[in-house]
Amino acid sequence: MNKVDEIKELLNQIIDPTLGISFKDASSVIDVKINEDQVVDLKIQLKSRKKDENHIKLEIARLIKIKLGYPGLRIEFSDSKFNLENEKKVMYIGVISGKGGVGKSSVAANLAVAFKRLGKIVGIIDADVYGSSLPSIFGLPIEPLSTTEDDLLIPADYDGLEVMSPEFFMPKNQPLMWRGPMLGKLITHFFNDVAWNPDIEIIVLDLPPGTGDIQLDIQSFVPDASMILVTTPHPNASHVALKAGLGAKEIGHEVIGVVENMSYYYNEASAKNEFIFGEGGGKQVAELLNAPLLAQIPINQPKNPETYIYTLEDMNGKLYYALARKILELIQ
Numbered sequence: 122m123n124k125v126d127e128i129k130e131l132l133n134q135i136i137d138p139t140l141g142i143s144f145k146d147a148s149s150v151i152d153v154k155i156n157e158d159q160v161v162d163l164k165i166q167l168k169s170r171k172k173d174e175n176h177i178k179l180e181i182a183r184l185i186k187i188k189l190g191y192p193g194l195r196i197e198f199s200d201s202k203f204n205l206e207n208e209k210k211v212m213y214i215g216v217i218s219g220k221g222g223v224g225k226s227s228v229a230a231n232l233a234v235a236f237k238r239l240g241k242i243v244g245i246i247d248a249d250v251y252g253s254s255l256p257s258i259f260g261l262p263i264e265p266l267s268t269t270e271d272d273l274l275i276p277a278d279y280d281g282l283e284v285m286s287p288e289f290f291m292p293k294n295q296p297l298m299w300r301g302p303m304l305g306k307l308i309t310h311f312f313n314d315v316a317w318n319p320d321i322e323i324i325v326l327d328l329p330p331g332t333g334d335i336q337l338d339i340q341s342f343v344p345d346a347s348m349i350l351v352t353t354p355h356p357n358a359s360h361v362a363l364k365a366g367l368g369a370k371e372i373g374h375e376v377i378g379v380v381e382n383m384s385y386y387y388n389e390a391s392a393k394n395e396f397i398f399g400e401g402g403g404k405q406v407a408e409l410l411n412a413p414l415l416a417q418i419p420i421n422q423p424k425n426p427e428t429y430i431y432t433l434e435d436m437n438g439k440l441y442y443a444l445a446r447k448i449l450e451l452i453q
């Protein structure tokens with residue numbers, strides 16, 4: 122862990138006395154810098170500065186100067202707008218990959234369904250503007266979405282799971298070169314103008330492969346998304362996947378784990394797993410990113426041929442259920 126992250130992590134554990142929740146949950150740590158002369162420069166938000174500033178200043182000084190041994194400390198306090206009643210925190214889980222076709226959308230969709238099966242209120246955003254595919258994965262008709270009276274978009278519904286995709290807005294035969302810029306703007310609406318279930322707990326994001334503008338946009342809408350990196354088992358694919366993981370980290374997103382997809386094929390005739398696409402890629406990326414390998418999903422067709430969603434009777438459905446549970450443990 123680098124020094125700034127080390128400081129952030131310690132600060133995040135401090136409790137805002139007025140809110141009664143941690144700096145992490147209240148997003149109170151705005152900025153951490155270490156100057157050349159080893160002076161630590163902090164920007165911190167507090168709910169009641171008048172009441173708590175002195176006390177918190179002391180607590181932070183103890184941490185930075187005594188515990189960590191930095192010679193100097195400057196803290197700029199500002200008012201926290203955090204409001205316990207209205208602020209229900211939505212967990213954003215982004216699914217990324219180094220290259221296309223590794224099963225990112227399948228993973229995103231099946232993961233969202235698994236969260237739903239675990240009793241969560243879930244939405245999913247198709248943010249892969251050039252290759253959006255969620256409607257067909259869920260078997261949803263491609264037709265314009267309705268809007269509320271105050272012009273908010275009403276997401277499509279898959280069994281209670283809310284789905285938002287550019288496909289619902291685009292004439293099907295529009296050339297790709299026109300779609301790009303239009304769709305980039307559309308993403309903004311997905312974050313600002315959608316009538317999500319007000320109690321929504323998790324929003325899964327199917328992100329485009331690689332690192333690009335959309336990733337940066339997403340960073341500005343959801344600064345604290347947890348990322349899941351999807352890769353295939355081939356060791357040669359892992360350096361591309363790694364790049365995407367490092368890119369996500371660079372813009373401040375935490376890569377909480379790796380999912381290896383198309384890991385093997387279970388051959389019923391021989392009752393053996395066959396490693397068609399090689400072996401070890403997932404493990405390799407996980408080690409390099411210092412994140413856990415959360416699941417290895419085999420090659421398998423869903424039982425229901427109308428969608429690409431696995432049921433709980435499918436082996437893959439069970440694996441996604443276990444994966445969703447692991448992710449909740451990691452982020453809650």
Ligand SMILES: Nc1ncnc2c1ncn2[C@@H]1O[C@H](COP(=O)(O)OP(=O)(O)OP(=O)(O)O)[C@@H](O)[C@H]1O
Pocket residue numbers: 218220221222223224225226227228249252254330382383418419420421422429
């Ligand atoms: N575990 C699996 N078993 C069988 N088929 C799979 C599996 N994972 C993905 N597929 C299939 O592979 C194809 C690519 O998957 P998907 O569209 O999810 O990948 P992607 O990474 O989102 O691709 P793109 O970059 O084009 O968006 C799809 O046809 C999908 O149904």
Ligand SMILES: [Mg+2]
Pocket residue numbers: 225226227249252253254327
């Ligand atoms: Mg996709």
